[in-house]
Amino acid sequence: MTSNEAASPGGDRSGADGAAQAGRPAATTRVTSRDVARAAGVSQAAVSLVLGEKWRGRVSPGKAEAVRAAARELGYRPNLAARSLRMGRTRTVLLVVPALTTEFFARVYTGAARVAAEHGFGVVLYPSPEGIGPARDPFDSAAATLDGVIASSMAAEALTPLRDADLPLVMLDSDPDDDRADATVNLDIAAGIRQLTGHLSGLGHRRITHLAADVASWTFEVRARAVADSLHGLPGAQLRRRPAACSVEAGLHAAHAALTGPGPRPTALLCDDDIIAAGACKAVRRLGLRIPEDVSVTGFDDLALAVAVEPELTTVRLPAEEFGEAGIRALLRVLDGRPANAPTLPVELLVRGSTAPPPDAPGNAARPGGQ
Incomplete structure (x- = not known):
């Protein structure tokens, strides 16, 4: 212990407290270029360009000075290995x-x-x-x-x-x-859900159960909100939600529970992905019901599985390869110090044989008493 430490019981905390008050990470926390970027109000790529002395013509002088000031204030020490990587090594x-x-x-x-x-x-x-x-x-x-x-x-x-x-x-x-x-x-997931719910409601479905992926992630939260928002205010709409893991077996069990639970049977099962939907189709058949005459089933993703089941699934196509292409292009722009220009990619509703009007709709050849 130094004499300075002994003079202050518990040690001198003024440095750490001062850093916290100034909005800086404490001395025990390594400051990263991301911290500098936030403090300067610029991108991380701009920080790399400025501190690597490659900013001229790519970052304005005002922003360059803001980066240098933030780096000094935060006590930033560059990660030399990471900096070498920024050069594409x-x-x-x-x-x-x-x-x-x-x-x-x-x-x-x-x-x-x-x-x-x-x-x-x-x-x-x-x-x-x-x-x-x-x-x-x-x-x-x-x-x-x-x-x-x-x-x-x-x-x-x-x-x-x-x-x-x-x-x-x-x-x-x-x-x-x-x-x-x-x-x-991102993919326009919410638009895909709106297309699905609009398709089902346009066919006349009002009793819809959402077989929701039991996964804590942003994309499935978006789907749940979009389903609820799309059906909100629709006269006669009865939306129920049943969580399911992303597997055929989980989809089967969730659909069976939805179709045999108390109250009127749902006329449509809206599934968060094609795998859950495949399980739902098995559940419908095991109960002696028909798709789509008794129950309509929809998926999401348009996997190969969507056309392997019979009838083929109505689903939403997600442009997976284009998604990967857009992701790498955004990263390459970040590495080059340019704006990422990150797009939201459109999705497409594909109507196939797994959906039809509900059993009580005119012209539907459902079994008598099929509701």
């Missing part, structure tokens, strides 16, 4: 996905890898061992191995171990208001 990016149980994420990878290859980059695909999070650093040091990270359908906090490497991060299918990412690329 490894030309490798990491694509983190929740799982490889469907071809959707494989198609995202295909699109990302194609565009990356056109720019001389490679893409390493990493399914998080914990699902949607947390995603552990798969390397001894991500900062020494990668130029940046793309994460699909995961919460930003799930990526904390990777974000500690101070690498550029682009999120796919994630909350656009989360400023912990350098850019966010």
Whole structure:
């Protein structure tokens, strides 16, 4: 213990307290370029350009000075390994996905890898061992191995171990208001749900059960809100919700419970993905009911499974390869110090044989008493 420490019982905390009061991280917390970017009101890429003395002609003098001032105020010490990566030395990016149980994420990878290859980059695909999070650093040091990270359908906090490497991060299918990412690329999920509910309500369905994916992620929260909002105020609408894991078996059990529970039977099952919908179709048949005459079933994603079942699923097509392409383009722009220009990609309703008017609609050949 030094004489200065002895003079103040419990140690001198003025430095840490002063940093907290000034809005700076405490001395025990490593300041990252993301912290500097927030303090200066600029992108992380702009910080890299300014501190790497490559800003002229790409960042305004005023913003450059704001970055330098923020770095001085925060006591920023550059991560030399990460800085070398900003120059494109490894030309490798990491694509983190929740799982490889469907071809959707494989198609995202295909699109990302194609565009990356056109720019001389490679893409390493990493399914998080914990699902949607947390995603552990798969390397001894991500900062020494990668130029940046793309994460699909995961919460930003799930990526904390990777974000500690101070690498550029682009999120796919994630909350656009989360400023912990350098850019966010999304699919118009809410529009897809509105198209599905509009299709079902247009056919005359009013008793609809939402078989909702039992996964804590932004994309499924959006779907739940969009279903409720779309049916709100519709005369006679009766919306119920049953959670289900993203598996055929879980979809089967959730649909069976929905179809055999108390009260009037739903005439339509709106499922959060095609896999849950496949289980729902099995449940309908096992109860001796017909699709779509007795019960309509919809999916989401347009996986290969959607046309393998009979009748084929009405679903929403998500452009997975284009999604991956947009993600890598956004990351490459971040690495180059340019605005990410992250788009929201449109989705498409595909009407197939699994939907029809409800049993009590004129012209529907449902079994007598099928309600």
